[in-house]
Amino acid sequence: QVRLVQSGSELKKPGASVKVSCKAFGYRFTTSGVNWVRQAPGQGLEWMGWINTDTGNPTYAQGFTGRIVFSLDTSVSTAYLQINSLKAEDTAIYYCARDVVGLYSSSGWFDSWGQGTLVTVSS
Amino acid sequence: QSVLTQPPSASGTPGLRVTISCSGSNSNIGTNYVYWFQQLPGTAPKLLIYRIDQRPSGVPDRFSGSKSGTSASLAISGLRSEDEAEYYCAAWDDSLSGLVFGTGTKVTVL
Numbered sequence: 035q036v037r038l039v040q041s042g043s044e045l046k047k048p049g050a051s052v053k054v055s056c057k058a059f060g061y062r063f064t065t066s067g068v069n070w071v072r073q074a075p076g077q078g079l080e081w082m083g084w085i086n087t088d089t090g091n092p093t094y095a096q097g098f099t100g101r102i103v104f105s106l107d108t109s110v111s112t113a114y115l116q117i118n119s120l121k122a123e124d125t126a127i128y129y130c131a132r133d134v135v136g137l138y139s140s141s142g143w144f145d146s147w148g149q150g151t152l153v154t155v156s157s
Numbered sequence: 158q159s160v161l162t163q164p165p166s167a168s169g170t171p172g173l174r175v176t177i178s179c180s181g182s183n184s185n186i187g188t189n190y191v192y193w194f195q196q197l198p199g200t201a202p203k204l205l206i207y208r209i210d211q212r213p214s215g216v217p218d219r220f221s222g223s224k225s226g227t228s229a230s231l232a233i234s235g236l237r238s239e240d241e242a243e244y245y246c247a248a249w250d251d252s253l254s255g256l257v258f259g260t261g262t263k264v265t266v267l
Contacts, residue, residue, distance in 0.1 A: 069256075071202075078159065079194075079202065079245055081256040095255045129201055142192040142247045142256050145213060147201040 036060040038068075038130050040148035046120050046155050054115045054151045056130030063111035064088045067133045069140055070104065070115050073150075074126040084133065084140040085113060093140070120155045127152050160185060161246055161259035168265040169236045177262045179229040179246035185257055189249040191229040193222055196243045205244070206231060238266050 037059040044052050056068060069084040083094040085104040092104040103116040117124055128151050131144035162180045169175040179191065193206035204213055206222035209229065219235045229248075233240055246259035 078261040079196075079247075079258040081247075081258060083255075096253060131202075134207075140249070140256050142190065142249060143204070143207050144192070144194070144202075145204050145207075147203070150201050 036132065036146045038132060038146055038148035040128075040130060040151045043152040044154070046153065047157055048120055048122060048155055050120050050155075051116060051118045052120060052153050054117075054128050054130075054153065056113045056115070056148050058111040058113075058132070061132075064108055065136060067135075067137055067140060068104075068113040069131045069133055069144060070102075071129045071131060072126045073129065074123075077126075081140070082115075082128075086137050087113065088137050117153070120153075122155050124153060125155045159260045160250060160253070160257045161248065163244075163246060163259040163262045165260070166263045166265065168267055170267045171236055171238065173236050174232060174234045175236055175240075175264060176233075177231045177244055177246075177264070179231070179259045181227050181229070181248060181257075183227060184252040185227075185248040185250040186224065186229055187227040188251060191222065191224055192247045193220075193231045194245045194247065196245065198242070202245065233264070236266055240264060241266050 041055040064087045067084045070082040072080045082098045085092045105114045130148040132146045134143040135141040190208045194202040195205045196202045209224045210222040250257045
């Protein structure tokens, strides 16, 4: 069945970078976009953007441009989220999610989610 | 700051019906599909309703979605203790060119 498996928790110092992975199982990776969603402690869900797994073209949500980078390694069906120049306010759980609609756009039809990766930024 | 507004909490006794509202605008709910997600404590969100009123396989028919104008609703009938969770609506926003989530509603089964 369709599954997304994310990398483990990270503890980073302010100013450092982190790279979170999201490995897909059970479907052809390059047929569905991968979205990234942030959830700060005790807060709601925020859409960060998505990446077209066929072309590699990323789309970043307003408010998430500048320090984040979406990337792929299609040979291992994996998407990555990198956050640079980490700040304390980046402390959150980061989720990847597959969009059923495909590769034209993000739609919100997220039928499969990774288990989440907790990134803690603290000195 | 989310553009979709939900009540912070809702509650009901087992067996009763609870309805959660999601208020938006013409640029999101008014013109696009609405999705609902359930997040049980300590777990990842799960798709509950897609394209306004469709249930993925495996989701009980106790859950139903609807939309009217710029608002959407999620109804849970026959409330059960395992329905205690946070519920989020979501829709594409044409003005922002991005997906927006609701503020979230915590459902408590009394």
